[in-house]
Amino acid sequence: MNATDTIAAIRADARFAAAAATLAAEHERIVQDVITLTEIPAPPFGEERRAAAYLGMLRDHGLEEVEQDEIGNVMGLRRGFGNGGILVVAAHLDTVFPAGTDVRVRREGSRLYAPGISDDTWSLAVNLGFIRALDAAGIRTRDDILFVGDVGEEGLGDLRGVRHLFARSRHRERIRAFLTVDSPEVDRIVAGGVGSRRYRVTFRGPGGHSYAAFGLVNPMYAMAEAARALAAVEVPNSPPTTHCVSIVSGGTSINAIPNAVTMEVDLRSASAAELDRLDARFLAIVDEAVAAENAARSINAGVITAEVQRVGDRPAGETPAGAPIRAFAAAAVAAEGYTPRFEFSSTDANVPMSLGIPALKVGAGGRGGRAHSLEEWLDVAPEESLRGMRTTLAAILALAGMEGIG
């Protein structure tokens, strides 16, 4: 049975209809949950309060082995009838908004406005809805489903929650597939994880008076050489690979050779191999630029050195075109009349993709916008949002192996 047939069989099953009916009946409860969770601040590296609340909710939903791990992720298992393979269904707890942001939700008709509400708090609430729908319909799956609220997806969080899940959790060996439910739209499926390496490079030297010490090495010139050399590095369009010198600072006075200058650099690629190649080239460029400056001017008062600090590291990866997980997700999207599109992005799914574990980012249903801005919004109009929820629920059931199907 191909993916389209599997999805069709799931959707034709009376139990799926019962689950969908539960989602519809409980729509307002899901909305209340997203309001509750959104109004608990979860800034980067400050997810504790929201994690504690979500932990309680997972426990109230009758999951097994409900726990918080060392890094801060909260999770619980919906046991399958098979041999213990696991499908992870995750959503991230953190938002991009700093502590002190007004996170109160304003509701206007079907629209809810609040920072973080669609990215990704909505998915936390919808995942709870899925559990209740499955339970109400008596649906069993072959695989265990591990529902996770994870930390550290945004910015400098550097995917530390999901990274920890795959590096340390006792479940990790059994994980067969991974879905992160992130943002409302279901038609845009992320199957390629753009990896990034971010650096802060500080070039240091002896400094000195611009006139009296003229001729000494200047860390600005080493930085300029490194920036120019990076700018000239050729990278492929496909897989998309990019580099950027983004922030620079340094120097103390207009009449002084600076003691130190700093640049921040962002390297990205959808290909782990290309990212590694670019990364190695960049590090070599820094060394070459330092050596060139030390050769170009006097080092009598001291040499130029570079301190290279890696401030970000997101692995690249791709769930390849032939992977069954892609086929199931696309079939589920198409079955609700959407046109599935596969995209590259940087999400929690980067981590399993980089490990070769089938993984996608899927949607929670509904529509949203202005993510990462204070005007972030979520539209929960029932027809559209339930259509999206059914899409992702069908994909989950196909991946976890719905009892009696296939």
Added chain:
Amino acid sequence: MNATDTIAAIRADARFAAAAATLAAEHERIVQDVITLTEIPAPPFGEERRAAAYLGMLRDHGLEEVEQDEIGNVMGLRRGFGNGGILVVAAHLDTVFPAGTDVRVRREGSRLYAPGISDDTWSLAVNLGFIRALDAAGIRTRDDILFVGDVGEEGLGDLRGVRHLFARSRHRERIRAFLTVDSPEVDRIVAGGVGSRRYRVTFRGPGGHSYAAFGLVNPMYAMAEAARALAAVEVPNSPPTTHCVSIVSGGTSINAIPNAVTMEVDLRSASAAELDRLDARFLAIVDEAVAAENAARSINAGVITAEVQRVGDRPAGETPAGAPIRAFAAAAVAAEGYTPRFEFSSTDANVPMSLGIPALKVGAGGRGGRAHSLEEWLDVAPEESLRGMRTTLAAILALAGMEGIG
């Protein structure tokens, strides 16, 4: 009569001995004056209160045409018996210290501690001592001596006081020579004025997301190219000529192509022609770097531009080795047993030097240190400080033409 003989004749004259005796008798009055003046703050562009006080002192010393000019300099004329040639004897009113600095003077034995006390408040007080000594000794000079307390010597003041004196004052056509009394030490005579041009260059571009907008022009790369090209410009050792990229800043986020980056640049030379050449080359380098970046990457979202702001301009100049003013000053220094040294620096004397008017920076006597720091000090031990005052007074008399000598 050569310079050594002239200085010897002045020093052997009973009137000079009387003037020196007055300086010695009034030593403590000069010290009280420097304390009074130092404790009146004179931050850059905030010299008004000190100028008003010094204006009153010049008036009290019986000078003629005592006035404050439009730019803020205060001055008065000690009339000569000749045809109206003028020797300027200046000291600068301003200090490098910002408003709010504690400028109270602490006295420990012969040492006075306070910001600005030796650079250059001491010279203001000593110049008043010279007037009293000349008057007490009944010394007349051929040339008028214009005593000036000028504004804007430090930093971004950009020599605006002395610049104005030579550009606008009604005395300007009659000025034959210029001495700025600046800092205590008399053996280090500044005869070469290092000129400078200072720039703040802001490179602007469309900016964009480091990943999504990859390939657009990046103002950082234009700046890097300009910095590298400037670093490679060859300049002569003699006349000393230098360049420095000193301060850089720009960018907003590690994942964004910056909209704007800025660098500050300091160009200097003891030669006006070399400074002009370097200046022109630098401005061309900026244009070339902008053009290169616009050619290297996409300008679909906008081009790179450079805003070049000149934030400093001090003219270069030199009072040449054969100039009589140098011979008189050196002979006066040597006559007190010091070893005269001629140096390059950037002082009020740059302005007349750049105009071809004989000019030097000389000392006020005594010793000082830590200028431009909060620990600035001045040692007024009488023997040493009077020795220095006699040195500069003899040079003034040689330059202004002491009645009956030569």
